[in-house]
Amino acid sequence: MADGLIVFPESSLAASSTAFDWWRSEAERCGIRLSIAFAEQIQLRYADGDAMALIGGRPIDLPRFAVMRGYFRDISRHFERCGVATVNRWASMQESVDKILTHQALTAAGLPTPATVYPASVLDYDDACEAIGSRRFVLKPVDGSRGVNVFLINNRDEYGRAIDMVGSDAMIQHYVDSSCGRDLRVWTVGERAVGCVMRHSASSFRSNYSQGGSASRCDLPEEAARMAVEAARCIGLEFAGVDLLFRPDGGFTVCEVNGNAGFRTLSAVDRDSPILRLLFEYITDRYV
Numbered sequence: 205m206a207d208g209l210i211v212f213p214e215s216s217l218a219a220s221s222t223a224f225d226w227w228r229s230e231a232e233r234c235g236i237r238l239s240i241a242f243a244e245q246i247q248l249r250y251a252d253g254d255a256m257a258l259i260g261g262r263p264i265d266l267p268r269f270a271v272m273r274g275y276f277r278d279i280s281r282h283f284e285r286c287g288v289a290t291v292n293r294w295a296s297m298q299e300s301v302d303k304i305l306t307h308q309a310l311t312a313a314g315l316p317t318p319a320t321v322y323p324a325s326v327l328d329y330d331d332a333c334e335a336i337g338s339r340r341f342v343l344k345p346v347d348g349s350r351g352v353n354v355f356l357i358n359n360r361d362e363y364g365r366a367i368d369m370v371g372s373d374a375m376i377q378h379y380v381d382s383s384c385g386r387d388l389r390v391w392t393v394g395e396r397a398v399g400c401v402m403r404h405s406a407s408s409f410r411s412n413y414s415q416g417g418s419a420s421r422c423d424l425p426e427e428a429a430r431m432a433v434e435a436a437r438c439i440g441l442e443f444a445g446v447d448l449l450f451r452p453d454g455g456f457t458v459c460e461v462n463g464n465a466g467f468r469t470l471s472a473v474d475r476d477s478p479i480l481r482l483l484f485e486y487i488t489d490r491y492v
Contacts, residue, residue: 206235206237207237207268208231208236208237208238208239208267208268208271208487209238209239209240209241209264209267209270209271210239210241210270210271211241211243211271211272211273211279212241212242212243212273213242213244213273213274213276214243214244214245216242217242224240226480227240227480230480231480231484233484234481234488235492236484236487241264243274243276243279246258246259246279248278248279255285268288268289268491268492269288269289269290269291269491270288271291271443272290272294272464273464274464275297275298275301275464277294277298280293289491291442291487292440292441292463293440296439296440296442297463297464299439299440300441300461300462300463300464301347301349302346303346303460304346306460306461309439310435310438310439310458313437313438315434315438315458316431316455316456317458317459318342318449318457319336319378320376320378321335321336321375322346322375322376323372323375324343325371325373325374329359329363329364332357332376335376336378337378339358339359340357341357341376341377341379342354342355342356342409343355343363343366343370343377344370344374344375344377345370345373346375347373353370355370356379356409380449382449382451383450384409385404385406385409386402386403386404386450387402387403387447387449387450387459388403388422388428388448388449388450389401389403389419389445389446389447389470390424390428390429390446390448391443391444391445391446391465391467391479392432392433392436392441392445393483393486394486394490395433396433396482397424397432397433398478398482398483399467399470399477400422400429401420401422401469401470401473402419402420402422403418403419403469404418404419405418419469419472419473421473421474427456428448428456431446431448431458432444435458435461439461441461441463442486443463444461444465445467446461447460
């Protein structure tokens with residue numbers, strides 16, 4: 205049985221329910237013995253050309269692969285340099301967590317995205333309106349997630365307060381009114397779209413599940429599947445969550461690409477989702 209490692213942040217232990225058993229059971233079905241570790245408990249040691257990872261001061265055996273469930277630069281790069289297949293690789297995780305790097309990659313690949321301007325902190329409200337082409341727009345942090353500190357700006361006062369809260373890493377983005385309170389989250393594994401939910405909110409322009417939004421099953425449009433796979437591919441993500449906004453013409457535009465995609469929303473609407481089995485089948489075919 206092949207050995208794999210999955211690395212979580214310790215904060216995942218505080219969740220009301222964890223998916224550790226689900227990860228292990230799906231890995232075992234694919235012939236993988238999966239170990240779980242927490243990033244804060246891992247030490248890295250280098251001496252005389254020898255590199256090792258330790259937990260509690262004791263060396264751990266190198267796995268065949270490692271799945272990163274967080275943005276752990278040093279740990280990711282350690283395993284990569286030791287020849288361990290890492291999903292996702294650090295360079296791709298870095299491009300996904302930095303939204304400007306994400307939009308650079310998406311634009312270079314010719315994928316549609318909302319107009320985005322960075323940094324916003326050097327612009328007053330009038331300049332921001334001119335740069336984005338509208339007096340109404342979204343302001344959010346470059347490295348934010350889960351809809352935290354994301355603001356819909358309608359006037360000068362709102363802009364000033366949002367800049368004060370977000371600070372120098374604020375970016376502004378075209379507000380896609382046709383997608384107000386709803387978006388499509390698509391999960392990808394390798395070159396496949398493997399899951400999809402419609403996220404929606406009746407009380408906010410943000411549809412994030414963590415911000416009180418809800419999710420429902422929906423059929424995955426062919427255009428959305430293709431766009432999600434291309435978005436993940438251009439950043440180099442093997443396992444991703446891609447957020448698509450609804451354009452007025454019925455098409456889609458890429459809002460964000462998440463390299464550490466949770467799937468609470470998917471499991472909430474589809475308890476039989478095969479997403480983890482498909483991930484481990486992919487890893488087995490490619491790396492084990």
